[in-house]
Amino acid sequence: DAKTTQPTSMDCAEGRAANLPCNHSTISGNEYVYWYRQIHSQGPQYIIHGLKNNETNEMASLIITEDRKSSTLILPHATLRDTAVYYCIVRGSGTYKYIFGTGTRLKVLA
Amino acid sequence: EAGVAQSPRYKIIEKRQSVAFWCNPISGHATLYWYQQILGQGPKLLIQFQNNGVVDDSQLPKDRFSAERLKGVDSTLKIQPAKLEDSAVYLCASSLGQYYSTDTQYFGPGTRLTVL
Numbered sequence: 001d002a003k004t005t006q007p008t009s010m011d012c013a014e015g016r017a018a019n020l021p022c023n024h025s026t027i028s029g030n031e032y033v034y035w036y037r038q039i040h041s042q043g044p045q046y047i048i049h050g051l052k053n054n055e056t057n058e059m060a061s062l063i064i065t066e067d068r069k070s071s072t073l074i075l076p077h078a079t080l081r082d083t084a085v086y087y088c089i090v091r092g093s094g095t096y097k098y099i100f101g102t103g104t105r106l107k108v109l110a
Numbered sequence: 111e112a113g114v115a116q117s118p119r120y121k122i123i124e125k126r127q128s129v130a131f132w133c134n135p136i137s138g139h140a141t142l143y144w145y146q147q148i149l150g151q152g153p154k155l156l157i158q159f160q161n162n163g164v165v166d167d168s169q170l171p172k173d174r175f176s177a178e179r180l181k182g183v184d185s186t187l188k189i190q191p192a193k194l195e196d197s198a199v200y201l202c203a204s205s206l207g208q209y210y211s212t213d214t215q216y217f218g219p220g221t222r223l224t225v226l
Binding site for chain 2: 032034036041042043044045046049051087091096097098099100101102103
C-alpha cells in the first residue's frame with residue numbers, strides 16, 4: 001500500500017486559500033487519493049478524492065500532478081471552522097484499506 | 111440521510127474491566143470498519159467486515175478484543191480485559207462496499223475510552 005507524506009502543521013490567514021501538499025511517490029496507477037479532515041473531538045470527515053484529473057466540489061479542490069506522485073488540497077477561502085487535521089490517504093488497490101498517517105494540522109488565523 | 115451512529119460517546123473504566131461499543135452504519139452500506147485512534151495519531155484499522163464476514167482483522171489484538179456484525183448491519187466491539195494502553199477513541203466507519211473502485215468511508219463521531 002502506498003504511503004503518504006504530509007507536513008506536520010501549517011498556518012493560513014482567514015479568507016486566504018489554504019494549500020495542503022501531500023507526497024505519494026509510490027502510488028500505483030489505479031489507486032485513488034482521498035482527503036479527509038478531522039475537527040477536534042469528531043470523526044474524520046470526507047472532503048474529496050481523485051485518480052488523475054483535478055477535482056472540485058463544494059468544499060475543496062484537488063490538484064494531482066501529472067506523474068501522480070503528489071497532490072495538493074486547496075481550500076479556496078479558509079475560515080476559522082477549517083481549523084482541523086487534514087489527512088491525505090492513498091486507498092490500496094489490493095487491500096482497499098485506508099492507511100492514515102499523522103496528517104497536517106491546519107490552523108486558520110483570524 | 112442519517113450518518114454512522116455510535117454509542118456511548120464517552121466511557122471511563124478501570125483496567126481489567128470489560129467494555130463494549132456499538133455502531134450502526136449508514137443504511138445499505140455493506141462494509142463496516144472499526145478504527146482505534148490514540149491521541150496525536152491517525153486512525154488505525156482494527157477490523158473490517160463485508161456484510162457479516164470478517165475481511166481483515168490483522169491488527170486486532172485478539173487476546174482481548176473481539177467484534178461481531180450479526181445480520182450484517184449493526185456491530186459491537188468488545189475489550190476484555192482492558193489495559194491502560196487501550197485508552198483511545200474508537201471510530202466506526204461504513205462504506206457501500208470495498209470492491210467499488212472509489213469506495214468512500216463515512217465515519218461516526220467515535221467513542222472516547224479512558225482506562226484508569
